[in-house]
Amino acid sequence: MVYVRSILVLAILIAVMRIATPLLFSGAQPVREDQLQEIVYVDTKSGESFLLRARNSPEAHPGTGEPTLVPGMYCEKCQAWKPVGSMEQLQTGNGTRNCPVHKTPLVREGPLPERF
Ligand SMILES: [Zn+2]
Known part of the structure; x- marks a missing residue:
């Protein structure tokens, strides 16, 4: 009876690992x-x-x-x-960048160009 129970436990463990493994790896995927x-x-x-x-x-x-x-x-x-x-x-953002023409600080925001 103990033998049957340990087989059952093993089967459950394998089943759980199969479900859990993709979940574990999904956290390490590169940024979409x-x-x-x-x-x-x-x-x-x-x-x-x-x-x-x-x-x-x-x-x-x-x-x-x-x-x-x-x-x-x-x-x-x-x-x-x-x-x-x-x-x-x-x-x-280390050190502000200046326009090579105007020597004024460049900004991060502006009218956005066409998206590719
Ligand atoms: Zn400029």
Whole structure:
């Protein structure tokens, strides 16, 4: 009788583990595409700006496929987005970035370019 019971316990354990395993792993999955923050990227070649999900820096240009897009910040005087370099610089906000033309601080918010 003890033998039968331990088999039963084992079977239940296996069943529980099968259910629990995917749950355990789901917590470690990478961030889903639609959970990524959208930021403005600026093409260092053409100066075009794009609204893209923050993934890489530099990011590939949607048209040419070349890694020429870097995170950008907005100059209210130029009324244009300026490339600021790495994503770390943008996120940590260490040291304000100035417009290369106006020498005024760039801001994070501005009119958003077309989404790709
Ligand atoms: Zn400017």
